[in-house]
Amino acid sequence: MSLAAALGTATIYPLQPAIADVANSLDASLAAVGVALACGPMGYMVGLGLLVPLLDRFPPGRVLSAQVGVLAVALFVSAVVGSVWALGPVIGVIGACSAVGAGLSSVVGRLASPHRRATTLGIVTAGISAGILAGRIVGGWLAEVIGWRGMLMVFAAACAAVAVGLPLVIPGTRGGPERGYLATLRSIPGLFVRFTALRSAATRGALWFFAFCAMWAGLAVALSQPPYSYSAERIGMYALAGLLGILATRVSGMCTDRIGARRVILVGLVIAGAAAATVGFALPSTAAALACLALFDAGLFAAQVANQSIVLAIDPAAPARFNSAYMLVYFVGGSLGTAFGTAAVERFGWPATTTIAAAAIAVAAALTLRADDRSV
Structure with a gap:
């Protein structure tokens, strides 16, 4: 399951390092290819809202196998398209x-025993973290060796293999029949009103x-500007600091599982x-900057x-709709952060940007301290 989570997550990233090659191959501008690649995160949000809740209604092995199978087909189609608009x-x-x-995380929430739920979730989350890191690195390397189209074919073949294997490793359980799929979707907004812990x-x-x-x-903006003016390849290597985050999960x-969620959250937020x-x-010192970024990632991943x-x-019997609701809000925060970070460095500078990021983490820690035991 961790391997499937890593591969599925990785597929949204491998074209990013090869954006110039894609533009040249399709005779398109970098901006047009950038717009095409932006459809990936948008599609991910749709998947969180519409696909993850399916796991509360239907056998997860079949749902996830079909999902990864469609992913393999889409990767193959993207490898043979002749237009950036396609x-x-x-x-x-x-x-x-x-x-x-995210779907596999929901399956863990249902199948893992209560005293091992977080431990098992950490294994699957480690796969997701590895996929985020490896998608760009492996994608860039394969694109350099066999071209971006060949690289996508390799990812498609890997997804096809995983699609065959998933039904063999995920038990064929299913959610309760009392709630239909559309009813599940309609219930998601109301979950924030009813459940303080989710909110x-x-x-x-x-x-x-x-x-x-x-x-x-x-x-990325700070390192691309003077006095650093680093290349895209060198900036990308800073992502290796995220390796510590995989261990942290x-x-x-x-x-x-041993000491409770509140303490782990607070320790992680203090470190981050x-x-x-x-x-x-610390940015002028590469070693110091990488150490800080590694601790930052590790704290937040934990x-x-x-x-x-x-x-x-x-609700361990039907966790997918809760996970879907949570991840949608989570990624809205991330989307706002991406837009803010890019503009803030240009307008206010790197130190001010990191100070605001630290302030957001401090607010999250304060909310964790104030939450009652039923919310943590």
Whole structure:
């Protein structure tokens, strides 16, 4: 399941390093290809809202196998398109189906025993984190070796293999028959009104994902400008700092099962907030900046596992709609952070941007401290 989560998540990223090659091949501008690639995150939001809730209604092995199978077909189609305008809709389908990682997290919430839920979630989340990191790195390398079309074919073949394997490893259980799919979709907005734990988790999660995306989007702008003026390849290598975050998800899951979610969230936010405040002044030193970014990622990834375990425990018999609601709010925060980080560095500078990110994390920590035991 962790491997499937990694592969599914990775498929939304591999074309990003090859954007210039795609533009040249399709005789299109970089801006047009950028618009096509932006359909990926938009599709992902659609997948969170429409595909993840299916797992509460139908056998998860079949749903996820079909989802990854469609992902394989979409990747193949994107490898043979001849127009950038045809590429955009296909990338949107890829983005929607890449939400398989969120779906697998929901399956964990249902199938894992209560005292091992966060530990198992940490394993799957480690796969998602690895996919975010590896998608760009492996995609860039394969595009350099066999071209961007060949690279997409490799990803399509891998997805086809995983689609065959998923029904063999995921039990054929299904959710309760009392709620239909459309009724499930209609119920999602009301979950925030009825469940304080979901409302609290989504709010603090959106705050720190805002900070996360603002930092990484702003970092690319800061490093591309004088006095650094780094190349895109060198800037991309800073993403390797996220390797510590993969380890943090495993450790966080085990600690959450042992000492509770509140403590893990607070420790993660303290580490991430301190790292965000420090990296604003540590950028001239590559080693110091990478250390801060590694701690920043590790802290927030750890908090995310603990926070998501709370959401999945609200209704273990039908966790997918709760996870869908949570992740939608979470990614809205991230989208706002991406837009803010890019503009803030140009307007206010890197230190001010990191200070605002640290402030958002501090607010999330304060909300966690004030929440009652039923919300954490």
